[in-house]
Amino acid sequence: MEYSCVELNDLPDEILLIIFKKLDNLELLYSFQGVNERLKKIIHDQTFTSRLSFLNRSFNKFINKFSSNIILNEFCLQILPKIRTKIEWLDLESESMKHILDAADYPNLYALGLYNIEEETAKCLFTVLFMYLDERLSSSMFKNQITTLIITIDPDKQERSTIANICNYIFTVFTNLTHLTFYDAAYMNNIRLLFNIPSSSFSSSSLLVLNIKVQTFDMCLYLLDGRFEQLRTLYTELANILSPSEIENQRKIPNLKSFVLSCMARTFYYNELILPLIYRMSNLEELDILNHMLQLKQFAFDIRSIMSIKNQMDLPSKEDIQQFTIY
Known part of the structure; x- marks a missing residue:
């Protein structure tokens, strides 16, 4: 054979x-x-070639996929320039993003994932003083082309001033942004973004979808105060829902079609905080619990309640169970 x-x-x-x-x-x-x-x-x-991811996920942060700088350099010199017109999405971590973004002009790039960002990196990427990228790249790609952006913050750089500055950089530079995902990279932690959001520069007239983790319910109210007038979808995860604040919670939100709010911590202020917010969303098509929303097509509901029994158990007796009849 x-x-x-x-x-x-x-x-x-x-x-x-x-x-x-x-x-x-x-x-x-x-x-x-x-x-x-x-x-x-x-x-x-x-x-x-349409989407290239240059990172792997470790226990609590993202790391460079290439263990050798030789491989990364060869990618930047030999491969990326040849496929640059076919690349539409890049996922990059902070250590290698400078080399990759500077390797070629990407005329069809519309989406960026930037992971383990800290304030100094953001300054290099998001301001007109780009320390590493030439002015042509900053003006054409960042300001006009990018419509989808994923930002994760370095878990070791969770400072309020850092978060606030990066938020301002994002909407100053990415002027055509429609989809934004913004959260901390340490997904195992309960840390959420906490920043001084009332800044007027933290706004966008083009943003349609926002996925963000924040610390408090106040942050959620700020996100829906009109600064994102075209927003259609909001996914937000809270660390806590505390007592009512003096933040305005009456303004209508007619453009919002989908709203997802999650919080693992218990709250005693559902009626005072959550319901007034939902009443403002008169045109929701996904989520909600109010029967006057005639446009509602999908509803996802998950509320966990805690009942204190003070060490008293009122379980049925054996005789009660024997007398129980199933019809």
Whole structure:
């Protein structure tokens, strides 16, 4: 019986696509670069180049996917310039983002994930004084192209002034932003963003979707005070819902279609805080509990109650259970 050896290059394109989709995009691009023109055409397909993630998740933060600077440098010099027009989304962590963003001009880039950001990094990325990126890149890509942005804060840099400054940088620089996800990178912690949000520069006329973790219910009210007039969807997770404040909670929010509010801590102020906020959302299509909302199409409801029994248990007796009849 004769044995035949089938090499990778002998497989049809359809089979290669199935195999390559099981691999990490960066590893695929790096491993098969320069092999031959046929493989180059396949790995440069939009399937493998439209979104590139240069990070991995460790226990409490994001880390560089490449352990060697040699590999990163080769990516920036040899690979990214060749596929730059096909890249639409980049996920970057703070240590490598400078090299990757400066490696090429990305004319079709519309989404950025920036992880482990601290204030000094933000200054480099979000101001006109870019220390590392040229002015052409800052003006064209950041100000006009980016519509989707993910920001995670370095868990070791959780300072209120840092958060506030980064928030202001975001909406000053990303003028066409429609989708924003903003939270702390240490997902195992109960820390949420806490900042002096009333600043007038913390606003946007283009933002449609906001996903954010904040510390208090007051922050949620500030987010819905009109500074995001076009906002359609708000996902917000709170660390606590404390006593009512003097923040205005009456202004109508007619544009909001979807609202998700979650908080693991208990609250005694549901009627005083949550209900007045929901009443303001007259055109909700997802969520809510008020029967006068005629546009409501989907409702997700999860409330956990605590009952104090003071060591008294009133369980049914054996005789009670025996007399119970199921109809």
